[in-house]
Amino acid sequence: MGWQGHTQRKKGIIGTSVIHTARIEPVVNPGEVWVTDDFKNLLKDSRFAFDEIGVVSLAKQYGNGRLYRLRWEHESARKSFIASHSKTFNAMWLDSDASTIAEYAKKNSFFELSTQIDLWLYTGETFIFNCRQSLKSRDTALQMRLLIRRPEMDDKKLSMIKATIAAVQEIVEVNSKIDIQIRYYSGEPSIRMELFQDDTRGKLLIGAYRHRPMRSVEFVGAEDNKMIVLDYLESAHTYVKDIVKGRFEYMWNKCTPFRACLFDLDGVLVDSMSFHYAAWKEAIIRFGGNADALDFCSDVYSREGQKEEITARDFCDKYLIGKTPPISEIIKAKNEEYDRLFHRLSVFSGCYELLTRLKSRRILLALVTGSPERVATGIVNKWFPGIFDCIITGSDVERGKPDPQPYLTAASRLNLTPRECLVIENAPLGTDAGVKAGMQVVAVLMNSPLNEQCLMKAGASQVCKNIVFLNEYLEANFR
Amino acid sequence: MFLDIAGYSSLHDSHIPKFALFLNGLLSHRLKEEGLNPIDINSWGDAIYIAASDQTKLASFALSVRQTLENASWEQMGFSRRFQARIALHSGNAWVGKDTLRGKKE
Numbered sequence: 001m002g003w004q005g006h007t008q009r010k011k012g013i014i015g016t017s018v019i020h021t022a023r024i025e026p027v028v029n030p031g032e033v034w035v036t037d038d039f040k041n042l043l044k045d046s047r048f049a050f051d052e053i054g055v056v057s058l059a060k061q062y063g064n065g066r067l068y069r070l071r072w073e074h075e076s077a078r079k080s081f082i083a084s085h086s087k088t089f090n091a092m093w094l095d096s097d098a099s100t101i102a103e104y105a106k107k108n109s110f111f112e113l114s115t116q117i118d119l120w121l122y123t124g125e126t127f128i129f130n131c132r133q134s135l136k137s138r139d140t141a142l143q144m145r146l147l148i149r150r151p152e153m154d155d156k157k158l159s160m161i162k163a164t165i166a167a168v169q170e171i172v173e174v175n176s177k178i179d180i181q182i183r184y185y186s187g188e189p190s191i192r193m194e195l196f197q198d199d200t201r202g203k204l205l206i207g208a209y210r211h212r213p214m215r216s217v218e219f220v221g222a223e224d225n226k227m228i229v230l231d232y233l234e235s236a237h238t239y240v241k242d243i244v245k246g247r248f249e250y251m252w253n254k255c256t257p258f259r260a261c262l263f264d265l266d267g268v269l270v271d272s273m274s275f276h277y278a279a280w281k282e283a284i285i286r287f288g289g290n291a292d293a294l295d296f297c298s299d300v301y302s303r304e305g306q307k308e309e310i311t312a313r314d315f316c317d318k319y320l321i322g323k324t325p326p327i328s329e330i331i332k333a334k335n336e337e338y339d340r341l342f343h344r345l346s347v348f349s350g351c352y353e354l355l356t357r358l359k360s361r362r363i364l365l366a367l368v369t370g371s372p373e374r375v376a377t378g379i380v381n382k383w384f385p386g387i388f389d390c391i392i393t394g395s396d397v398e399r400g401k402p403d404p405q406p407y408l409t410a411a412s413r414l415n416l417t418p419r420e421c422l423v424i425e426n427a428p429l430g431t432d433a434g435v436k437a438g439m440q441v442v443a444v445l446m447n448s449p450l451n452e453q454c455l456m457k458a459g460a461s462q463v464c465k466n467i468v469f470l471n472e473y474l475e476a477n478f479r
Numbered sequence: 480m481f482l483d484i485a486g487y488s489s490l491h492d493s494h495i496p497k498f499a500l501f502l503n504g505l506l507s508h509r510l511k512e513e514g515l516n517p518i519d520i521n522s523w524g525d526a527i528y529i530a531a532s533d534q535t536k537l538a539s540f541a542l543s544v545r546q547t548l549e550n551a552s553w554e555q556m557g558f559s560r561r562f563q564a565r566i567a568l569h570s571g572n573a574w575v576g577k578d579t580l581r582g583k584k585e
Binding site (some may be wrong): 012013014015016017021022024025026028030031032033034035036038039041043045047048070095114184347389453 | 480481482483485486487512518528530534535539540541542544548549552563565566567568569570571572573575576577581
């Protein structure tokens with residue numbers, strides 16, 4: 001095999017013209033030959049013809065170039081994207097709550113013509129509701145994937161999603177040709193695609209922009225943060241389709257349904273953080289330290305999940321300066337005080353119901369805490385007997401949170417992969433441990449002094465205000 | 480000219496040699512048919528690069544490759560999907576020199 005007969009292989013061709021060509025090829029529509037102005041101007045042969053594509057953003061941010069589609073003169077000119085694909089359109093990838101796209105797709109019968117539709121919507125309701133009737137009466141098969149973002153965000157959103165799901169169920173019940181899959185996610189969308197109508201020029205534009213937290217919106221293929229006006233719809237569509245499609249697939253795959261829920265204990269199920277604070281304070285006072293400076297938020301809450309030995313050592317260095325009590329004695333004193341307060345502990349309202357509901361749906365449940373076995377067992381026996389399939393305490397692992405070992409050990413005992421586990425945490429160290437374990441972490445604030453940003457920064461994909469919102473999130477993700 | 484095959488990366492590893500044989504055979508045949516004698520030609524899997532001084536022959540070559548791929552009986556060759564090429568053509572000045580890396584191999 002090969003083409004040795006045609007080559008002078010020891011020669012190499014270099015230069016900006018070579019680079020330029022290489023930057024064009026990735027943006028070419030499959031099945032087409034695109035040429036530059038320079039190539040077109042040199043090609044003086046009546047057998048060839050050109051369709052102007054317009055100014056196109058080249059690959060690797062190389063800039064823009066005016067390009068032409070090369071064809072034989074006897075071939076008919078290729079139509080615009082909408083015209084050429086309207087008969088064979090079989091898939092669309094859309095992300096947006098932009099009703100413009102929904103309306104446009106409806107007007108152009110994209111739904112009727114498509115056999116696969118991926119919808120990456122903020123609510124999902126726009127498309128489902130707009131096309132409910134046509135979906136019910138459709139006589140050809142349709143596969144639809146619906147990726148719904150942040151179902152737990154607020155009551156209004158939740159009610160919209162519930163209505164959408166009800167509409168989906170209604171559709172699939174009356175029309176067996178329609179297959180609709182739904183998944184949920186909580187992350188920020190990184191890419192959005194929108195369609196713009198430019199009335200003054202009578203042209204349609206599709207653009208994509210990248211969402212970056214804490215940064216301004218950046219348009220894909222744009223310079224100076226301004227969107228490039230593309231003369232022809234197809235070139236814009238080609239450019240953004242792969243990006244959006246890729247992102248959709250990534251999110252879809254990432255949203256593998258969870259099979260287990262791994263709960264932290266303190267501050268998530270049990271309202272115990274203030275008692276831990278009081279117990280550490282008492283231990284410091286007992287050894288003659290300055291406990292007044294012990295801060296609930298930065299010292300106790302932020303360390304939640306850490307093994308007691310490490311916390312005690314840190315407090316010794318910080319608040320027992322000049323004293324050298326054995327670390328084991330500090331821990332003993334802290335635990336004695338904690339035990340004295342134990343009868344005042346309570347579980348957060350709704351936790352037990354949440355756990356039993358998950359259990360009834362065959363979701364595996366694990367308790368993963370930095371507390372010693374004695375304390376964890378005491379709480380489980382009192383409030384959650386027979387609930388957990390697996391309990392990992394500080395006594396079971398060598399390295400505590402923020403090391404991923406506690407969560408990985410739980411996943412291993414449940415015989416699951418990290419991606420199949422959802423971690424529920426309240427503290428940055430625990431969140432960090434879950435993320436390092438390769439798991440999705442949902443943080444719950446409850447009565448935490450920490451703010452949402454702190455937990456998001458630690459890697460939580462979602463922060464729920466309280467058990468009600470956590471319940472809604474889990475309801476949606478464990479359907 | 481730069482050419483690559485859309486969907487090549489989705490090919491199963493066991494199908495790649497068969498695909499490469501077909502693609503190389505097709506390109507070799509088309510080069511001969513069009514009488515195109517490249518200054519340089521190189522490939523990396525599905526990525527093909529050709530430099531030539533005759534843009535008319537190169538344009539004709541590009542369109543004939545596109546057409547052959549479009550008409551190919553992919554299913555009969557054992558592929559479960561069809562493949563299309565993305566082809567880009569540009570004219571401009573370039574530097575020609577000895578490629579010592581590739582040259583040493585020959």
